Amino acid sequence: MSKPVDQPNQGAVHKDIVDFTSTSPWSKGWSQFSSQRLVFISLLLLMMIAVVVVFGPMLSCYDTASTNFELILSPPSLSNGHWLGTDSLGRDLYVRVLKGGQISLMVGLVATVVTIGIGVVYGTIAGYFGGRVDGLMMRLVDVLYAVPFMFFVILLMVVFGRNLILIFVAIGAVNWLDMARIVRGQTLSIKNQDFIAAAKVCGLSEWAIIRHHIIPNLLGVVVVYATLTIPQVILIESFISFLGLGVQEPATSWGALVNDGMREMHRAPWVLIVPAVMLSITVFCLNIIGDGLRDLFDIRQANV
Amino acid sequence: MCILDVEDLSVKYATRSGLLTAVNHISFSLMQGTTLGIVGESGSGKSQLAMALMGLLDTSARQTGKIIFDGQTISDFDRTQRRHINGNRIAMVFQDPMSALNPYLSLATQMTEVLMVHQQMRYKQALEQSITMLAECGIDEPKTRIHSYPHEFSGGMRQRILIATALLCRPALLIADEPTTALDVSMQAQILDLLKQVQHQQKMTLIVITHDFGVVASLCDQVMVMYGGQVMEYGLVAELLQQPLHPYTQGLLESMPTLKKTGKQLYSMPGDPPDPVYLPQGCPFEPRCRQRLAECKTIKPEPVIAENAGMVFCHAAS
Amino acid sequence: MLLRYAFQRLLSAIPTLMVMVFIAFYLVHSAPGGPFDTEKVIAPEVRANLDRLYHLDQPLHKQFIYYLRSIMRGDLGPSFRYRDYSVNDLIAAGFPVSFKLGAAAMSLAVIIGSLLGMFAALYRNSVVDNTIQLFSVTGIAIPGFVIAPVMILLFSIDLKWLPAGGWQIGRWSDWVLPVIALALPQIAYIARLMRGSMIDVLNSVYIRAAYAKGLPTSLILRRHAFKPAFLPVLSYLGPASAGIITGSVVIEQIFSIPGIGRYFVQGAINRDYTLVLGVVVVYGILVIFANLVVDLLYAWLDPKVEY
Numbered sequence: 001m002s003k004p005v006d007q008p009n010q011g012a013v014h015k016d017i018v019d020f021t022s023t024s025p026w027s028k029g030w031s032q033f034s035s036q037r038l039v040f041i042s043l044l045l046l047m048m049i050a051v052v053v054v055f056g057p058m059l060s061c062y063d064t065a066s067t068n069f070e071l072i073l074s075p076p077s078l079s080n081g082h083w084l085g086t087d088s089l090g091r092d093l094y095v096r097v098l099k100g101g102q103i104s105l106m107v108g109l110v111a112t113v114v115t116i117g118i119g120v121v122y123g124t125i126a127g128y129f130g131g132r133v134d135g136l137m138m139r140l141v142d143v144l145y146a147v148p149f150m151f152f153v154i155l156l157m158v159v160f161g162r163n164l165i166l167i168f169v170a171i172g173a174v175n176w177l178d179m180a181r182i183v184r185g186q187t188l189s190i191k192n193q194d195f196i197a198a199a200k201v202c203g204l205s206e207w208a209i210i211r212h213h214i215i216p217n218l219l220g221v222v223v224v225y226a227t228l229t230i231p232q233v234i235l236i237e238s239f240i241s242f243l244g245l246g247v248q249e250p251a252t253s254w255g256a257l258v259n260d261g262m263r264e265m266h267r268a269p270w271v272l273i274v275p276a277v278m279l280s281i282t283v284f285c286l287n288i289i290g291d292g293l294r295d296l297f298d299i300r301q302a303n304v
Numbered sequence: 305m306c307i308l309d310v311e312d313l314s315v316k317y318a319t320r321s322g323l324l325t326a327v328n329h330i331s332f333s334l335m336q337g338t339t340l341g342i343v344g345e346s347g348s349g350k351s352q353l354a355m356a357l358m359g360l361l362d363t364s365a366r367q368t369g370k371i372i373f374d375g376q377t378i379s380d381f382d383r384t385q386r387r388h389i390n391g392n393r394i395a396m397v398f399q400d401p402m403s404a405l406n407p408y409l410s411l412a413t414q415m416t417e418v419l420m421v422h423q424q425m426r427y428k429q430a431l432e433q434s435i436t437m438l439a440e441c442g443i444d445e446p447k448t449r450i451h452s453y454p455h456e457f458s459g460g461m462r463q464r465i466l467i468a469t470a471l472l473c474r475p476a477l478l479i480a481d482e483p484t485t486a487l488d489v490s491m492q493a494q495i496l497d498l499l500k501q502v503q504h505q506q507k508m509t510l511i512v513i514t515h516d517f518g519v520v521a522s523l524c525d526q527v528m529v530m531y532g533g534q535v536m537e538y539g540l541v542a543e544l545l546q547q548p549l550h551p552y553t554q555g556l557l558e559s560m561p562t563l564k565k566t567g568k569q570l571y572s573m574p575g576d577p578p579d580p581v582y583l584p585q586g587c588p589f590e591p592r593c594r595q596r597l598a599e600c601k602t603i604k605p606e607p608v609i610a611e612n613a614g615m616v617f618c619h620a621a622s
Numbered sequence: 623m624l625l626r627y628a629f630q631r632l633l634s635a636i637p638t639l640m641v642m643v644f645i646a647f648y649l650v651h652s653a654p655g656g657p658f659d660t661e662k663v664i665a666p667e668v669r670a671n672l673d674r675l676y677h678l679d680q681p682l683h684k685q686f687i688y689y690l691r692s693i694m695r696g697d698l699g700p701s702f703r704y705r706d707y708s709v710n711d712l713i714a715a716g717f718p719v720s721f722k723l724g725a726a727a728m729s730l731a732v733i734i735g736s737l738l739g740m741f742a743a744l745y746r747n748s749v750v751d752n753t754i755q756l757f758s759v760t761g762i763a764i765p766g767f768v769i770a771p772v773m774i775l776l777f778s779i780d781l782k783w784l785p786a787g788g789w790q791i792g793r794w795s796d797w798v799l800p801v802i803a804l805a806l807p808q809i810a811y812i813a814r815l816m817r818g819s820m821i822d823v824l825n826s827v828y829i830r831a832a833y834a835k836g837l838p839t840s841l842i843l844r845r846h847a848f849k850p851a852f853l854p855v856l857s858y859l860g861p862a863s864a865g866i867i868t869g870s871v872v873i874e875q876i877f878s879i880p881g882i883g884r885y886f887v888q889g890a891i892n893r894d895y896t897l898v899l900g901v902v903v904v905y906g907i908l909v910i911f912a913n914l915v916v917d918l919l920y921a922w923l924d925p926k927v928e929y
Contacts, residue, residue, distance in 0.1 A: 143638045147645075148909050150868040151886070151902045155649045158890045158898065235765050242767045242872060243887050255767070262771040262876065266779050276768045284763035358834055383839075391836030398834075403827040407926060408849045417845070418835050453925040469835070 039292035042285035049282055053101035062092035064099045065250035076270055087271050088264050096252055097275050103253040104279070107167055108234040108286075114172025115229050116222060119179025124218070126180070127187025128210055138184065141177050149174040153236060157245045167246060171236050175229065182225055183218055190217045220297045228290035231283040238279055254279040307336040307476055307509050308357075313369035313379075315352050315361060315533075322581045326352040328533035328588075329369070334526075336476070339503060339510040341520035341541065343556075344530035347577045350513045353530070354481050357511070358396050359386040374476060392422040395470035399482040401462035405454040411438075411465060412450045418472045434472065441468040441498060460491035464498065471502055477509045484519060496522050517560060521545060529553050532578045532588030539614025549616040551595045587618070595620040628918055635910045642906045643693065643899075647686050650895050689899070698900035703892045709900035712885050717904070719789060720874065720881030724866050726801045731808035731862065736855055738809070739816020743824060743851075744843075754813060761810025767872040770803035774876070787878040800877045804869050808862050812855055820851040849923060856920055863912035867905050 067089040076085040076093075084093040126137040156170035190196065191214070199209050238255025240246035247253045252260075254275045261272030315327035327349045334340055344350045355361050357371060359378065371379040378389055390396075398404035406414060415437070416430035425433070431450070438446035441464045454462060463483065470478055480499065484492035500523055503510045512523055520527050520541055527544050529537045529552065537550040548554045558571035575592040584590055590600040597619050605617045680688070692699055698709035742754040777799060778786035784795050823829060824847060832842045871883035878884075882901055889897035921927040 143641050146635075146638045146906075146910050146913055147642045148864050148867060148902075148905050150871075151905060152645065152649070154886075154890055155646060155898065155902065158893060159649050159652060231763070239765065239767065239868075239872065243875065243890075245887075245890055258768055258771070262774075265771055265775050269775055272771055272775065276772060280760075280764045280768060283765075284760065287759060287763055360830060360833055387836045387838065389836065390834055396831075396834040398827060398831055400827060404831040406828040406832070406846050406850075408924065409846065410925075413845070417837060417841070421835075421837055421841070455926050466831075 038288055042288040042292075045281065046285040046289065049101070049278070049285070050105065053098050053105060056098040057095050057102075060092060060095050062095050064091065064096050064252065067091055075268070084274050085268065085270050087260055087268075093271060093274060097254075097257060097278055100252040100254050100257050100275060101278060101282075103164070103247055103251060104234050104237060104255070104282070107164075107171070107237040107253070108230040110168045111171040111175070111233040111237070112226055112229045114168055115175045115179055115233070116226050118172060118176035120183050120215075120218065120222060122176065123180040123183025123185075124187050124210060124214060127184035128191060128206075128214060130188070130191070134184070138181075141180055145177055149177075150236065150239065153240060154243070154245055157240060164247065164251070167237060167240070171233050175233065175236070179222075179225055179229065182221055186218055186221045187214055190214055224290065224293045224297055227286065227293050231286035231290070234279070234283055234286070254282075305336045306333050307374055308334040309370075309372040310357075311370040311372070313353070313356060313371065314367070315349070315356050316366045316368075317362070317364055318366070319581065324580045325533050325583055326365075326580060327356060328583065330530075330533075330535055331369075332528060332535070332538060334477075334509055334511070336509055337507045338526060339512065339524040341524035341527040342511065342513045342530060343515060343517060343520055343527060345515060345577055347580070348530040349533035349580075350530050351481055352533075354396070354479050354511070354513050357479060358390060358394065360390075388422070391418050391470075391475075392473045393475055394477045394479065395473070395475040397463070397466050397470050397478065397480040397483050400486045401459055401466050402486065404466055405462055407454050410451055410453055415450070415465075415469050415472060418469060422473050434468075437468045437472055438465070440502070441465070441471070442494075443468070459487055460494060463487060463491070463495050467495075467498060467502070471506070474506055475508065477511070478503070479511045479513070481513045482515070483512065484516075485514070492519075499523060517545065517557065529556070532583055533580060534588055535615075535617055536589065537614065537616045537618075539610070539616075544614055549610055549614065549621045550589075550618050551593050551620065552589045555592075555594070593620075624918065624922060627921060628914075631914050631917055635914060638910055639906060643690065643903055644686070646899055646902045646906075647689060648682070650899055651682055651685065693903065698903065699896040701889075701894055701897045703889070703894040703897065709896050712897060713882055713900060713904055716880060716882035716885055719879060720870055720883060723797075723800060723804065723873070723879065723881060724863075724870055726797065727804035727808070727866055727870075728859075728863065730801060730805040731812055731866075732855070732859070734805070735809040735812025736816045736852060738813035739818075739855075740820055740848075740851070742813065742817040743820030746821065751817075754817070758810040758814040758817075761806050762814070764807070766803050766807055766869045767876065769806055770799070770873055770876045773799050773803055787876070789877070789879045796877075800873050800879060803876075804866060804873045807869070808865060812858065812862070815858055816851060816855050819854040820847065823847050823851045826850075853920065853924060856916060856923070860909075860913035860916045864909045867908060 072086065072088060074086045084097060087093055087096065122137065122141075126134045152174050153170045156166065156173070160166050160170075196209060196213055199213055204212070234254075237246060237253060238258065241253045241255030242259045244256075244259065247256055257275035258272065258279065261275060265272040310333065311331050313327055313330045314325070317324040317326060330353065332340075342350045342353065352361070352365075356365075356367055359381070361367060367379065369379065370377055373389070373394065378386065381389070405411075412431060412434065415434035416425075416427055419425045419430035419433055420427065423430075435446045435450055438450060443449060443461065443464055449457075454465075457465065463486075467483075483499065484495050487495060496519060499510065499512070502508065510523070512519060514520060524541050527539065527541050528535055529544075529550065531552050536552045537544065537548065539549075544553065545557070548557055555571060555573045559573060561570055573592055578584060578588045578591070584601065585604075586602045587593070587596075587600045587605055590596050593600065600619050603619070605619045607615045607617055608621055610616055610621070689699070696710075698713065700708050701712060704712065738754050738758070742751040745751050774786045777784045784798050785793070786799075787796075789796050829842065829846060832846045837846075870881060871886055873879070874881040874883035875887055882904065885897060886901040888894070889901065
């Protein structure tokens with residue numbers, strides 16, 4: 001353990017020194033990125049999870065739905081082919097966890113796309129047109145921010161029935177606020193740069209400017225926040241499914257599996273542990289990668 | 305009487321690309337009540353020198369050499385001992401008045417705490433003294449304004465407040481790091497006047513760090529020109545500005561626009577400052593020097609005492 | 623001054639609340655199935671009577687006006703499912719429990735989170751820092767509904783130290799696991815936030831200037847560094863309260879705690895319109911109120927905020 005920092009530390013090393021050590025923001029960012037071994041481990045782990053989740057179920061002779069009452073809550077075993085054991089209905093946990101993972105990951109991706117779609121369009125319009133339009137649009141975002149949105153996802157699920165497509169839409173529909181805010185901030189700052197003025201002087205139309213100048217410059221921020229949105233979305237879905245309001249049987253997801261596992265944990269802890277670990281590792285890796293990307297692009301949380 | 309004696313001071317940092325030398329074997333001494341200007345481009349190590357004098361170097365810095373202040377070797381002091389010197393006997397005015405005041409604390413808090421810590425004053429007494437000091441430094445209505453927060457003042461006012469805070473304990477030595485760089489021209493003159501005035505009144509020793517020979521000319525008795533962490537030239541302001549001996553000083557002065565030079569092309573120094581990780585073996589200025597000799601590349605120049613009692617580190621000048 | 627600002631903020635919260643009630647109301651009422659659909663056989667006359675009783679025979683906008691009016695009176699209407707109770711009764715029964723749970727978790731999160739973040743920043747890049755950082759990235763990744771059952775497995779089933787659920791008056795051991803499970807993700811987040819802002823503050827020129835003034839380190843940390851470092855944490859407490867409320871829904875479920883979160887889930891599963899609406903309204907008011915308190919605290923602490 002080192003001593004407490006008694007004096008201002010590194011970051012503030014004098015401008016005299018910083019002048020010399022800083023090279024291009026990219027090369028600096030990249031070395032930071034690669035030095036973070038954790039990011040690479042996460043990336044590797046995540047890819048492994050994705051591969052296993054997608055192709056893993058093909059290796060087993062069981063499926064998600066078929067029950068076997070002879071083998072209820074059997075512990076993980078190689079001999080009977082239930083590599084991760086079975087649940088309270090004798091269903092194969094290995095296949096269920098991976099199939100559940102497919103749903104969780106898919107919800108993560110699709111709902112993120114919905115989030116990005118709404119957020120980018122909304123944020124770009126507000127940021128680009130500015131003034132009254134911006135004021136009004138952002139006021140609405142502020143109002144919606146104060147709303148406990150998880151309950152609205154649940155309401156949507158309750159009202160429109162519990163199907164997968166609705167989950168995508170419901171999560172995307174309430175989760176776009178952050179993205180809109182960030183995109184708007186970025187658009188505003190790009191808009192005020194000289195090359196936009198130059199494009200206007202050259203007679204480009206508004207839409208051409210948005211398409212050719214604004215959107216390409218938003219890409220970095222959007223990619224970073226999309227990466228950070230995926231784990232959030234996965235958590236929201238698993239939360240809802242945990243409450244029994246999300247994915248319905250025979251389909252399943254990690255949240256639903258954790259709930260199943262919790263009921264049986266005193267008899268068969270693996271039924272809880274396996275999906276819990278899978279969910280946690282996936283979210284962990286995604287967070288680490290998102291943070292790494294954010295550092296790489298050197299984006300600070302846009303506080304408006 | 306000699307108030308500050310710096311002997312062979314070096315500051316180095318370990319970086320990923322190698323050992324970075326910010327301050328390279330610097331020695332000088334200062335008599336009480338005099339004013340020294342330290343001039344250099346950014347990256348010359350002048351701010352690092354100031355930080356070393358304050359004992360505020362980053363924890364990763366390696367400092368060698370001696371700093372003797374008022375007969376005490378303060379470079380050997382531990383943190384607690386240093387603490388009793390800082391803000392009390394040696395004070396500092398920072399470059400950017402916008403960020404050197406804590407935006408969340410009132411002036412009253414930020415000023416009285418100095419007196420309460422160093423002179424064990426009660427709050428009331430400290431407040432009175434702070435108000436007096438603010439008035440001396442040209443803040444109107446100090447009695448009410450002392451309870452305001454930094455954001456309620458303009459940049460020039462804040463620099464006055466910083467100076468007032470630094471002067472609270474009547475320090476023997478004041479270090480001002482680019483005290484006017486962040487201000488408008490009209491403000492600069494006022495702040496320089498203020499510094500000159502308080503320095504005169506309190507018989508204080510003043511070190512001004514700057515890149516601006518104008519500041520040096522209006523404020524200082526002596527000047528030290530730094531380049532690549534080393535001293536290039538050291539001397540009395542009047543003489544050095546009239547007759548610079550080092551090619552670097554000459555170049556700096558020639559590149560300054562003045563009325564006399566109207567119509568003539570200004571000198572522009574070729575090349576860039578050296579990389580502090582790969583300092584040349586000889587004179588750091590050699591690659592850009594107009595008068596370089598063969599030995600400049602390999603042999604470090606020894607100080608040469610000039611006729612005007614200044615000191616110059618240059619083979620060509622000897 | 624601050625009081626006037628508070629009043630202004632309170633007024634500006636009303637449209638937010640209206641929007642929320644509006645969305646929730648229309649969402650719930652655009653449901654394809656009604657609350658009485660699950661009843662096996664209902665005579666048409668009975669059905670008509672029920673509809674009339676609950677204004678279900680009126681056009682939607684009229685129902686909305688009825689609903690708004692009754693909310694203004696503080697009446698959230700009868701529960702469709704628990705026939706003998708009004709929504710007010712149910713919420714009144716559950717609220718104190720939920721509130722205590724949430725408040726305890728929030729206090730724990732703020733205190734422990736800020737302390738951890740501060741230590742991590744002060745002992746930067748040390749073992750302490752790395753441990754705290756690892757804890758916080760892990761804590762952010764693991765949701766409460768995973769931590770809670772794992773904790774039950776460990777501390778209740780295996781070690782038998784603490785009860786696995788229930789909420790009896792005066793039994794303090796009931797509090798331990800739910801409060802920790804609810805607070806953990808927030809602790810992790812706050813620790814991370816605090817670490818980052820503390821490092822920024824410690825690197826700032828005014829802290830360097832404070833050292834140049836020769837102040838003792840403890841005074842610098844306490845007086846000069848803590849407040850600016852804490853402000854970002856403070857402004858996070860609005861969203862944090864929403865997070866805790868959301869989290870309490872599953873935590874109450876897992877630990878069988880009789881709070882409003884459980885009514886919400888029950889109501890959602892049973893399509894108990896008024897109950898679900900009522901809970902959303904109450905939660906919304908709580909979140910808006912929490913944001914308001916945070917804003918006021920911020921304005922009070924930060925001299926740069928004008929009001």
